[in-house]
Amino acid sequence: MERKTKVNAEDGKQEIVITRQFDLPLELLFKAYAEPDLVEQWMSNPYSTTVMLKLESKDGQGKVVFRANGVIHDFLPNEKITRTFEMENTPFGVQLEFYAFEKLTDDTSKLTMRVIYESVAQRDEVLKLPFAQGISMAHDRIQEILNKLK
């Protein structure tokens, strides 16, 4: 099966390219990135709520678990967003992001997201993060189940 989301991270390069085809008209896809309250909705997950404008992510108790900042350099509606992004209190540094929005058909569109890091090592750390989190989340889950058995 053709995967909708593709990640390309070439060995030794300091960039990650993420592409995705959407069953959405180009205008709606762009809107999802342009309107902060919409970004909040799709960036949030069961573990945290993303609040745009402040770019803060809070846990269930309302504690801020993540804060980020950046500058938008280029904003061409339905075409392109160029911005910098930095997560506070993490070793990942500043990343430069290029978002290219393309119309495929009247009802489908494509996003190409190119993220450039300061070094190859930094990029690799970012790639590894969900891998490590996945492992620790699985551990948490096992712990939860074990606690119930106590």
Added chain:
Amino acid sequence: MNLRRDVFQAIADPTRRAILLLVASHAMTAGALAANFNTARPTVSKHLQILTECELLKQEQNGREIFYHLNAKKMKEVADFIEPFRKMWDDRFDKLETIMKKFKTK
């Protein structure tokens, strides 16, 4: 996590990557592996030790000799390490799609 046992650290070294490629075709002894490199034999032994510690290589005793062979299971784990990152974005984009489809019909 113990840094020495980090598989990513292990494959970051070009000599160690070359060793993995060599044993991928068939199991080899430390001596046979060392013959492929200009580096001193103890250096190759050190690399073999690191690769064995992080389970990318397995040792197998055959008579008086120890053969090194690839631990395919661990190698697959490394090859799949990008998958959780892809999955994270895939889930995020699925959510975006669902939200925007509802938005359209509002």
